[in-house]
Amino acid sequence: MDRTKETSNLIKIYNQYKQGNMARGDFVKTVCNFFDLVKTDDLTPNELNLLLLLANEAGVPQYYDLLEKINRGLKNLDEDDCKLTTISSYLNDTSLVVNGQKLHKYQKEVLERFGPENNRFVLTAPTSFGKTFLVYQIIKKKGYNNILLIFPTLSLLSENFLKLQDDASFQEYNFHTLSEITEESFGEKNIFIFTPERYLSFLDNNDFHFDFAFMDEIYKIDNDFIIDSEEVTENERDTAYRLALEYLCRNSIDILLVGPYINFSNSHRTSFNNFANKNNFELLEYNDIEIVSKNVTKLNRNKFTLGTDTYRLEPGTNSNYAKISGIVTRITNQSENTLIYCKSKAEVERYAKELLKDENYLSLTKEKSVRNELFDIFLNHIKDKFGEDWVVYRALTNRIGVHHAGIPKYIQKEIIDLFNQGVLLCLFSTTTITEGVNTSAKNIIISSVKKGTKDLKQFDAKNIAGRAGRFSHHYSGNV
Template sequence: MYIFNQCKEINNHLDLNNEDKARNQLILLLDYMKSNSVEYSPIVNHLIRLTGLYPYINTDNAILEDRLIYDIFKVDTGSEEPLTLHREQSSLLKKLLDGKNLAISAPTSFGKSFVIDSFISIKKPSNILIIVPTIALTDEVRRRIYKKFSHEYKIITTADVELSDKNIFIFPQERAIGYIDVIKSLDLLVIDEFYKASFDFDKERSSTLQKVILKLGKKASQKYYLAPNIEKLNSNLFTEDMEFIPLTFNTVYLSRHDTYKDITPSSKNTKLIEILNQHKEKKTLIYAGTYTEINTVSELIKNSIPKSDSKKLKLFSKWLATNYEKDWDLTKVVRRGMGIHNGRLHRSLSQIQVKLFEDEGGLNNIVSTSSIIEGVNTSAQNVIVWKNKNGASRLNSFTYKNIIGRSGRMFKHFVGHVYLFDKPPVEDETQLTIEFPENSIPDVDEEEYKNDLTKEQISKIIEHKENMYNILGKEIYDKLIKENAFQSNRELIEKIALNMVEVPHSWNGLSYLNSSPKNWENPLYKAITIQAGWDTKHANFVYFTQILSLNWTKTIPELLLYLSKKSISIDLFFQLERNVTFKLAALLSDINILQKIIFRDKHIDISPFISKISHAFLPSVVYQLEEYGLPRMLSKKIHLAGVINFEAEELNIHSIINEFNEFGMEYIKEKVSTFDEFDLYILDYFYDGISNNVQA
């Protein structure tokens, strides 16, 4: 009787054209039926059809009309069997196949990736570029795309790769810059999380994404931009020829619990443990907001949750103790079923944790910063918002919706539970405005974009160009800009160039970077003082870079022993290594370009050193393989066993992946006797990501 009455109410909502309310109530009913092992009746299946949730139809108990809908909406998504799309996915796919340019706002659980995969399967384009916000998401998308399309396309995720006839490019905007002149045409440009082109949402990286949108957007026959929770897209240059479609179509129901109303500061910790124990067989994401709060939650878990009997977690903890640090928080909390996710960790380490979170007998909880909403599309039945913070700032309504949207997942959890331990932000309408940043020099031609720039911005660009013409010469500077040679913003480029002209003697010794680490001190000091934000004292950063040069020959515990002299912890190690490989490498690359022109008579070229630091002093393919889920420690064991010589200069990421596939996993296991049991678990995960055995 309960089910019948619910169906009656749902039907009434539909009669009143209140489809969102009807769909939410239906999802709750489906969850009830699943929990109580009740089969769908023809009436329930019909309501599923009427609300557009076609993939949820159970064809065994559906009337012919509804079974036909289930089959009609099946499409090729690159999987072994066609999959049924829901109504709104199908509508978007039709528009894409008709050649429309679309900017979409849709909930996290919408299933946007199926639309991209279907487009590739049906349209069979020659070149597609998918821009994602993080390297972690690059690997997740690569794994999905590789399984489905690597037999037909070259899947490119790293820099300086030779193109094939048909290519799918997947990377963050910074890597896309290097392909602006390489890619001649695109059939589809996909920008995931395109709101990050707005300075309001990403102050550090928005200008780079804007540049990619403008430069590569011109080469794209079609564009498909994706974001969540955008109610209104204001008119702007970057999406001017696109149809904006805001969708609220949800496939899961979010059940919100205002826990903060029932707790005090003294009972907050107890309540967290109570909820985790209540859901200990389910997956829970804990959004902590800051690194400090991650530490707080970690301490609480270590002291309040008993160790798990899981063999996988025992092995993982032991592996972390051996390869990283035995007293590290992560080493200890994984034994209690919890992982730690932040943007600092080694890429492979984050991937392993997400894999364990998805596995049975793996991690039940992950505590994170905002990296979990930007980095991966994992699914959890529960999300706990521990702190209404995003770093130093309070959460805004947009980010808050993004976080809670991680709860529930189509086909996995009909209902996602959200527990708020801090008062949420006031809900407001998110209007997206994408403009050139006011306080920086836009990296565009002032004539071409004169209608989109303010007078002040045009004036800044002209003044900057005149200054650079005086230093480098007009022809040289214009050529560098055309080639997208610089990685830093124009203000920093001008600052470096002026400094080289005004105090040239202070740049003496750059060539020492190509020599022994003991000679790096002065040139590194000079370089890092020109730019702020190295997360430690300059002396410590220089020392860290010198010690990091031992990265391939020493273990991480050995490196940490050296670094302990400067009180550099394992968590700081991760951040400083990122600073070396990204920030320092980019800075020195620009310095090298400028010094080769300004100090041309000295014939200095520090590109060998830049290449080394950009790979954290590891063989380049070893560093790149970490993005594919193979940690450096495993690569080193394979190297020392004589299976693959990772130091061979002719290796590139595609040749090495081919080599791994030719050898096969069993051969690698047989030849490398030093692998422990968790190494083998990781190797299996790595091979899963480089095989093209298609799964639905």
């Protein structure tokens, strides 16, 4: 990489952006990619001044914060190094700090839309936008008394319950996660954290109104987004979701509904737009703000690109199973974790079994051995309860995760946690990974353009690819 040339090109792009000749999303992506290129380089004070300026102009000062975490040799700017633009950047940086936590510019724009009244919004943004984090800031700003948070899965419900409990700002609230509760257990300030099904069950015994309500995965109200599944339970869940949303709109004052990659202008999406108009929602579209850049590459014969490097698979690697094993092994060798999307439960398990036969991968797991007492306890539990022949157990012993609807929920949750902690090196999954699960995956391999026997729609494909890279952990994700 010629850094001088890249820097010169970036300055030209910055000038185009300032003159209004470049879209904000394109500029954010360009800045993000530049940080990714130089993140481990030795950087001069002049370059650091420029990077600080660009991060703030892009509206994401966290890019510079991440640089300080990644680049151990980075020297902080002292007074002699600072320029007027640097001081301006620091002032802008400070303006984005709310309740002791830093937002990016686009989160703050949404936060500032919440005024004294008429606060009903539908927000669409990429998975890396930080939508749930934004919800916490809205609650802190407005100081609501009675709050309803609806998450699509129990794993997300649990994850957010723990986060809220650990945040000192929410200590004055009573938390409720079970539906079998009555008014006797309510306090002055309450946060109800439910799945759609639990919320409907709660309504059987309670006529309760909320000051603020939040609901994730709003695309579920429109059939155009949803691919019919072979599993009846998913259809039942979508119905429960829509019923819960209907009651939520009746029983709540301020509301924020969120989802990824929704195109509000699609003329075929009349049911969605009719819903928004009927319930007085304002639409907020940030689909162009991909905070974590995506590098998309296609496997060309037996070679693929990862970042700036090209890798070749072994000659004669012809089957998809062997190719996936080869890619996973090479990514693992780079000390990065990998999520592999598969079209069905059968494919998830077959790919995992094929990787278990790959001697190159198995030798890597021995080199990268891990000691984790809780992991050992978890393995022993699965062995005792399900037997050591179960593919999930055999995969886990070699640091491979398996995730699909046929696996008990509590095991799914532990597998995600182990993957995020780095205990598991890779994770094979169906679309269960896109339904209310947060991962720290740097890389995603899409092994099929199908979901079951049906084609993936563009929306689903974007949602899967959007899981590559995580804000504040990575500048970019590889797809």
